Amino acid sequence: MGRITILLIEPSFLIREGIKTLISQSGKPFNMEESETTIVNLSKLLQKTKPHIVMANPVLLTDISFPRETNDDLSQIQYVALIHGQIEPKVQGRFNFMLPLNADKPTLIKKIEEIYEACSIKNQEKESATLSERESTILKYVALGLTNNDIAERLFISSHTVMTHRKNITRKLGIKTISGLTVYAILNKLIKVEELQGTQ
Amino acid sequence: MLITGDMKMADVIHLNHHLLHMINRFGIQLGFGDRTVNEVCQHYDVHADFFLQLVNTFHDPSYFPLNELQNFPPGVLVDYLHKTHQFYLEVKIPEIEELIAQLETLSGIDIDHIKLLEDFFRQYKQELTSHINKEEQRVYPYVKALENALFTQNPDMSNCDNCREYSIQQYEDDHDDVESKLFDLKNIIIKYMPAPKDSRMFNIILHELFELEKDLNNHGHIEDLILVPMVERMEKEINQLRAGNTVM
Numbered sequence: 001m002g003r004i005t006i007l008l009i010e011p012s013f014l015i016r017e018g019i020k021t022l023i024s025q026s027g028k029p030f031n032m033e034e035s036e037t038t039i040v041n042l043s044k045l046l047q048k049t050k051p052h053i054v055m056a057n058p059v060l061l062t063d064i065s066f067p068r069e070t071n072d073d074l075s076q077i078q079y080v081a082l083i084h085g086q087i088e089p090k091v092q093g094r095f096n097f098m099l100p101l102n103a104d105k106p107t108l109i110k111k112i113e114e115i116y117e118a119c120s121i122k123n124q125e126k127e128s129a130t131l132s133e134r135e136s137t138i139l140k141y142v143a144l145g146l147t148n149n150d151i152a153e154r155l156f157i158s159s160h161t162v163m164t165h166r167k168n169i170t171r172k173l174g175i176k177t178i179s180g181l182t183v184y185a186i187l188n189k190l191i192k193v194e195e196l197q198g199t200q
Numbered sequence: 201m202l203i204t205g206d207m208k209m210a211d212v213i214h215l216n217h218h219l220l221h222m223i224n225r226f227g228i229q230l231g232f233g234d235r236t237v238n239e240v241c242q243h244y245d246v247h248a249d250f251f252l253q254l255v256n257t258f259h260d261p262s263y264f265p266l267n268e269l270q271n272f273p274p275g276v277l278v279d280y281l282h283k284t285h286q287f288y289l290e291v292k293i294p295e296i297e298e299l300i301a302q303l304e305t306l307s308g309i310d311i312d313h314i315k316l317l318e319d320f321f322r323q324y325k326q327e328l329t330s331h332i333n334k335e336e337q338r339v340y341p342y343v344k345a346l347e348n349a350l351f352t353q354n355p356d357m358s359n360c361d362n363c364r365e366y367s368i369q370q371y372e373d374d375h376d377d378v379e380s381k382l383f384d385l386k387n388i389i390i391k392y393m394p395a396p397k398d399s400r401m402f403n404i405i406l407h408e409l410f411e412l413e414k415d416l417n418n419h420g421h422i423e424d425l426i427l428v429p430m431v432e433r434m435e436k437e438i439n440q441l442r443a444g445n446t447v448m
């Protein structure tokens with residue numbers, strides 16, 4: 001799939017910055033939306049930002065119900081609680097994941113990866129036309145001008161497998177040519193225009 | 201429904217107005233009155249059988265012209281294909297280029313995205329141009345030399361530099377399609393390009409791309425299904441002529 005949008009609801013500037021650093025170091029294609037204040041109308045905010053993940057200080061969402069019963073995209077959202085200290089089991093039950101802020105870095109990164117995986121799988125089931133992570137990687141290499149053999153070597157897979165992936169990419173996107181795939185990759189920020197210089 | 205020579209030309213246009221471009225390429229202009237296809241062709245000095253085959257391949261892509269119906273001079277076909285090439289390179293492609301450039305003036309549009317489209321279309325133009333040049337420089341002179349050799353009953357084609365060791369089989373083997381990139385461009389605009397507030401300009405460009413794709417499809421169809429078999433027959437005749445000459 002493409003980028004995953006995270007809505008971050010947390011009043012502390014330092015914690016927000018910390019979470020952003022963590023997310024960017026995870027290397028996963030995340031988009032950040034921030035909200036620092038108390039939430040008055042969660043549904044409205046979700047409608048506006050359309051996140052896949054909501055990371056929130058649970059205290060801010062205590063009396064707010066999550067829109068899980070609706071059958072639109074919003075019911076697919078994964079809720080992540082940013083835990084400062086103790087948390088009531090009742091509150092805990094409302095979230096899909098807990099992110100203990102006092103954990104060490106490897107634990108935090110691992111947690112982020114776990115959340116990302118859960119999110120991609122959920123979104124894939126629903127929308128088979130989106131690319132898997134592997135397909136996105138291959139598409140990126142194709143756009144950068146690598147041959148099937150180059151890609152096979154880099155990813156330690158056979159060039160036959162690369163071909164299969166490429167067929168699936170073309171089928172899913174409805175784009176056949178390398179230059180078409182390149183435009184797609186740029187529009188979806190898989191690669192930057194500058195990276196192309198000297199490849200064509 | 202097969203288009204025939206005794207139909208009124210006006211009715212043909214009502215049946216399929218997409219044929220207008222093609223008809224113009226023969227030099228035929230509007231104002232048909234009640235004249236039939238045959239009468240209009242005669243008036244413009246157009247080979248009616250040839251005209252009918254071409255409009256029918258366009259009108260119904262499953263239409264396959266029978267060999268015995270191909271009783272028109274090869275030069276007429278080559279002239280038509282040449283005119284179509286000119287139409288692409290001198291009219292249609294610049295028109296679409298201009299439309300894409302105009303997107304830059306729209307409000308609320310990302311100029312980098314338009315640059316991407318422009319770049320993509322420039323690449324397409326290059327691809328189409330080299331495809332066409334290959335045909336114009338290699339294939340058409342060959343067909344004309346064959347036609348001339350058969351007409352003069354002289355199988356010596358040594359005055360045609362590109363003809364030695366050439367056969368239409370080579371063309372058949374590497375005649376690639378030029379529509380894939382257009383197909384991609386349509387999907388990029390339809391599915392992936394963030395739309396401006398008012399998508400009218402995008403609609404116009406899409407409409408042009410659909411039309412061009414249809415036209416190119418038909419053009420390739422004519423090359424594969426009419427030109428190639430025609431040249432194969434001419435090659436056979438030339439070989440017979442050569443065999444006959446060596447016997448003597």
Ligand SMILES: [Fe+2]
Nearest residue numbers: 332335419423
């Ligand atoms: Fe052509």
Ligand SMILES: [Fe+2]
Nearest residue numbers: 335375420423
């Ligand atoms: Fe062609």
